[in-house]
Amino acid sequence: MYRIGQGIDFHQLAEGRELWLGGVLIPHTKGAVGHSDADVLLHAICDAMLGALALGDIGKHFPDTDMSFKGIDSKILLKRSYDLIRGKGYKLVNVDSTLLLQAPKIKPFVPQMQEAIAGILELTIDDVSIKATTTETLSFIGREEGVVATANVLLVKM
Structure with missing residues (x-):
């Protein structure tokens, strides 16, 4: 039996913060703001997996009201x-x-992200697709005020 899940996450960007994407620290003047390390890509993947099995979302399992998750590595x-x-x-x-x-361009970091994600999820890097796009300077993304990630997963019953 197969199950499909979809996840999305948004985080504000601010100066003086680290930018973690896909488990990799990306050099940039701005980073994502959040209770954890604010890695939008990993959060979207978590939500996609949890959603595929109707287990709720990342906030249900790792609430931002729980101080044990403050600053946690995603x-x-x-x-x-x-x-x-x-x-x-x-x-x-x-x-x-x-x-x-x-910004920044993430293409140079995609192989590292694929390795980090594949290693955790027992996949090969060929099973982890990471694409990126700008919004051509439109919206809060284009103004570099925030970052968004979407993820889709396919699960199979063992």
């Missing part, structure tokens, strides 16, 4: 989300994701 949240999926008897087939941000 790779830990991804691993814990995947553990929930495995506990229900499923594994991932693939991940397809898109980052929406005006």
Whole structure:
């Protein structure tokens, strides 16, 4: 049996913050604001996995009101989300994701992101698609006020 999940996450960008995307620290003048390390890509993948099995979302399992998650590395949240999926008897087939941000260009970092995500989710890098697009300077993304990530996953019953 197969299950499909879709996830999306938004974070504001601010100067003086680190920019974590796909489990990789990206050099930039701005970073995402959030309770954890604010890695929008990993958060979207978590939501996609959890949603595929109707397990709620990342906020249900790792609420921003819980101080134990303050500043947490989102790779830990991804691993814990995947553990929930495995506990229900499923594994991932693939991940397809898109980052929406005006800057910086992330193409040079995609292989590192694929490796980080694939390693946690027991996939090969060929099973982890990471695309990026700008909004051609339109909207809060184009003004570099925020970053968005979307993710789709396919799960299969083990």
